[in-house]
Amino acid sequence: xxxxxxxxxxxxxxxxxxxxxxxxxxxxxxxxxxxxxxxxxxxxxxxxxxxxxxxxxxxxxxxxxxxxxxxxxxxxxxxxxxxxxxxxxxxxxxxxxxxxxxxxxxxxxxxxxxxxxxxxxxxxxxxxxxxxxxxxxxxxxxxxxxxxxxxxxxxxxxxxxxxxxxxxx
Amino acid sequence: xxxxxxxxxxxxxxxxxxxxxxxxxxxxxxxxxxxxxxxxxxxxxxxxxxxxxxxxxxxxxxxxxxxxxxxxxxxxxxxxxxxxxxxxxxxxxxxxxxxxxxxxxxxxxxxxxxxxxxxxxxxxxxxxxxxxxxxxxxxxxxxxxxxxxxxxxxxxxxxxxxxxxxxxxxxxxxxxxxxxxxxxxxxxxxxxxxxxxxxxxxxxxxxxxxxxxxxxxxxxxxxxxxxxxxxxxxxxxxxxxxxxxxxxxxxxxxxxxxxxxxxxxxxxxxxxxxxxxxxxxxxxxxxxxxxxxxxxxxxxxxxxxxxxxxxxxxxxxxxxxxxxxxxxxxxxxxxxxxxxxxxxxxxxxxxxxxxxxxxxxxxxxxxxxxxxxxxxx
Numbered sequence: 447x448x449x450x451x452x453x454x455x456x457x458x459x460x461x462x463x464x465x466x467x468x469x470x471x472x473x474x475x476x477x478x479x480x481x482x483x484x485x486x487x488x489x490x491x492x493x494x495x496x497x498x499x500x501x502x503x504x505x506x507x508x509x510x511x512x513x514x515x516x517x518x519x520x521x522x523x524x525x526x527x528x529x530x531x532x533x534x535x536x537x538x539x540x541x542x543x544x545x546x547x548x549x550x551x552x553x554x555x556x557x558x559x560x561x562x563x564x565x566x567x568x569x570x571x572x573x574x575x576x577x578x579x580x581x582x583x584x585x586x587x588x589x590x591x592x593x594x595x596x597x598x599x600x601x602x603x604x605x606x607x608x609x610x611x612x613x614x615x
Numbered sequence: 616x617x618x619x620x621x622x623x624x625x626x627x628x629x630x631x632x633x634x635x636x637x638x639x640x641x642x643x644x645x646x647x648x649x650x651x652x653x654x655x656x657x658x659x660x661x662x663x664x665x666x667x668x669x670x671x672x673x674x675x676x677x678x679x680x681x682x683x684x685x686x687x688x689x690x691x692x693x694x695x696x697x698x699x700x701x702x703x704x705x706x707x708x709x710x711x712x713x714x715x716x717x718x719x720x721x722x723x724x725x726x727x728x729x730x731x732x733x734x735x736x737x738x739x740x741x742x743x744x745x746x747x748x749x750x751x752x753x754x755x756x757x758x759x760x761x762x763x764x765x766x767x768x769x770x771x772x773x774x775x776x777x778x779x780x781x782x783x784x785x786x787x788x789x790x791x792x793x794x795x796x797x798x799x800x801x802x803x804x805x806x807x808x809x810x811x812x813x814x815x816x817x818x819x820x821x822x823x824x825x826x827x828x829x830x831x832x833x834x835x836x837x838x839x840x841x842x843x844x845x846x847x848x849x850x851x852x853x854x855x856x857x858x859x860x861x862x863x864x865x866x867x868x869x870x871x872x873x874x875x876x877x878x879x880x881x882x883x884x885x886x887x888x889x890x891x892x893x894x895x896x897x898x899x900x901x902x903x904x905x906x907x908x909x910x911x912x913x914x915x916x917x918x919x920x921x922x923x924x925x926x927x928x929x930x931x932x933x934x935x936x937x938x939x940x941x942x943x944x945x946x947x948x949x950x951x952x953x954x955x956x957x958x959x960x961x962x963x964x965x966x967x968x969x970x971x972x973x974x975x976x977x978x979x980x981x982x983x984x985x986x987x988x989x990x991x992x
Contacts (some may be wrong), residue, residue, distance in 0.1 A: 452695065476750045477679050478760070480686055480881040509635075513642050520649075521667040522750070524788075524795060527660045528649030535646060536803045539639045575756050578650060583802075587755040 449552040451500045463501070463613055467606070472519060489595040492516060493567060493600075496534050497560050498606045500541040501548050512538045522593055526578045537563060549605035560586060568592035643737065668761055668792035674764050675749045683747070685885065707950050718964065739887045745770045748882045749793070758801035758823055759784075760882060765792045773852060781858040781876030782846060783885055796954050798858070800827050807849035808859055812842045819859060819873060825880075826863055829871040838862060844873050851892035966989055 471491035492515045516531030541548075541563070548559045553561035572588045653660045709820065728736075747766035753759055763772050776783045776796045784804065788795040791832055797804055804821035808829070815836045817829045832838070842862045848855025863874035 468701045472673065473678055476675070476752050478748045478751045478882060479682055480883060482980035509638050509642055513646070516646075518667065518671075519752075519754070521664045522671065522761070523754045524664070524752065524759045524797070525754060526756075527651060527653040527663075528646040532643065532650070535639065535642045541705050543633070571753075578654075579756070583756060587823070591755060 459598060460613070461506045461508070461511075463609060464495060464499045464506050464606075465515065467589050468492055468515050469518070471495070476522070488591065489598055490564075490591060491565075492530070492534060492604045492612060493537070493564060493595060494560075495606065496538055497541065498603060500538050501556070501559075502546045502607075503610060504542060504545070509535065509538060509539070511600065526575055527579065529571065529574055533567055533574075535546065537567060539607070553603060556603065557596075560599050564592050564596050664795070665788050665793075667981040668788070668793050668795065669765070672761065672763060672793035674747060675761065676747075679747075679749045686883070686890070699922075706794075725938065732979075735893075743774070743887050743889045744770065745884055745886050746794075747884055748772075751882075752795070753798070756802075756823065758798040758804075758821065758879075759787070760796050760798065762794050762796055762885060762887075763792070764887065765790045765794050767791055769889075770794045770887055771889075774889060775857070776885050776887050777857065778877045778882060778885050779876060781860060781880065782853065783877045783882065784969060786850065786887065791959035796885070799875065800824065800879060806853060806859070807847045808844050810836075810838055810842050810862075811845050812839075816847050817871075819844065827860075829873060830941045832871065835950040836923070838865070838871065840865060852898055854890045855890065 457490045468491055475488040475491065496507065496512050496515065502514075512534050513531050516534035517528065520523075520527050520530050544559075548556055568588045568591065569585075572583060572585050642832040649660070710821050743763050746762035746768070748760045749763045750761040762770075762776075768828055770786055770789050772786055772789055774786045779955065782799060784796045784801070786794050787797045798821070799806055799819060800821040800823060802820075802822045804819075804827070806819040807816065807820045809816045813836065815833055817832045819827050820830045821827045828843070840862050844859040846853040846855055846857040846859060860873045860875040860877075864871075864872045867948060904970055927976060
């Protein structure tokens with residue numbers, strides 16, 4: 447293998463790590479833990495991953511990967527097909543334009559920014575799903591999921607950051 | 616001093632930005648297209664779902680094994696710790712069950728005799744397979760699970776699913792190696808049920824809450840908290856007399872909530888059934904009505920098909936007209952949302968192989984009990 451091709455392969459592998467990481471976390475949320483009400487309190491690791499990597503390392507979280515991260519739960523959950531993919535793609539587009547205000551800032555700034563993004567994401571998903579299904583859905587489960595996702599932002603940022611420093615950089 | 620960007624670098628940046636915007640637009644159009652396709656051609660999306668689930672099911676099955684093993688270890692530990700107390704409890708239960716067995720045998724003999732006298736066609740229910748739940752894919756809007764049995768084990772769409780306690784739901788999508796089960800608590804689920812104590816028929820409707828609710832109860836029906844709810848067999852999808860749950864609460868507004876017997880939050884192994892409803896006998900008005908020995912016909916109570924009744928039967932549930940916005944029933948354990956669109960109360964029912972033979976339910980209505988934002992969870 448030439449130096450150029452090995453560099454390309456290494457770059458591709460590094461680019462897959464965030465995607466695979468988010469995918470594994472999403473898998474872990476759908477395992478049958480046999481705990482009642484757990485489905486109401488699972489956070490959105492896809493949103494966390496897309497936010498972190500788009501703000502800090504957009505080169506390793508391309509749009510196609512974001513699309514797939516949203517499409518897979520759309521298909522396995524039985525919900526409106528393409529809804530989460532649409533929301534994540536739009537989130538990435540929005541973050542790319544705003545990342546200069548968030549990147550290299552303190553974790554509190556990042557947390558605040560994520561909270562705003564997550565709340566917008568939750569409300570939009572609820573509104574789109576209600577429109578798609580034709581009746582007003584209960585917003586409480588969505589809000590619970592959003593609040594939980596916001597709550598675990600700091601430890602997940604550290605987790606993703608460790609992967610970034612250790613495996614990618 | 617900052618070096619100005621070269622012309623080539625500026626052009627490259629512009630092109631890159633343009634490419635990013637086009638890529639974003641492309642994926643937005645693709646996702647919107649999928650949403651539209653989900654409404655117009657749900658089968659296409661369903662096929663995509665089953666392909667994805669089939670390809671992911673080996674991973675999910677492998678990842679769920681440690682969870683199952685962990686729970687088995689916990690159960691084993693509990694059994695060991697409580698062995699003496701459990702032994703005593705089982706002895707007492709065994710003694711009680713022996714008495715129930717004798718009673719059940721006598722009742723079964725009486726049942727068989729009455730069925731023969733009334734020429735009742737037997738239900739054809741076969742337990743086809745047992746499957747393990749490998750993923751709980753429900754989210755904020757959907758309550759469903761994935762099981763590790765598909766067409767390779769004879770699973771087909773529409774089959775009822777039970778755990779050891781009661782009704783869990785029904786199969787709505789099948790892949791080759793896996794299938795999706797829509798739980799009875801899902802907001803698209805509708806199951807024809809009856810109150811065992813009074814015989815009144817109703818529909819068990821899910822709304823994504825832990826306890827499903829009863830809708831289309833007859834006006835003035837006397838029901839109490841604690842009454843047993845079982846499947847009625849109407850619609851030919853669920854066999855009759857399957858345990859569903861008990862009435863847990865009746866609110867002042869008349870909302871009836873049912874505490875399900877099945878433990879939907881702790882599903883592990885489930886059983887799937889293949890059920891064929893007995894054919895409806897053709898009406899024979901010339902044939903003299905048959906009566907049970909010892910009973911007599913009360914004048915004016917013979918039904919149009921000639922079968923006599925020895926006691927008045929409860930009135931069937933008053934189904935509202937198709938145009939009623941708040942009362943049109945959904946198909947029994949209705950198809951997922953894209954196929955049975957609520958809100959289109961005046962639209963014809965979505966074509967589906969789940970439609971019952973004997974009833975033509977009107978199109979589903981909006982979830983009338985869905986609270987406004989911030990309302991009861």
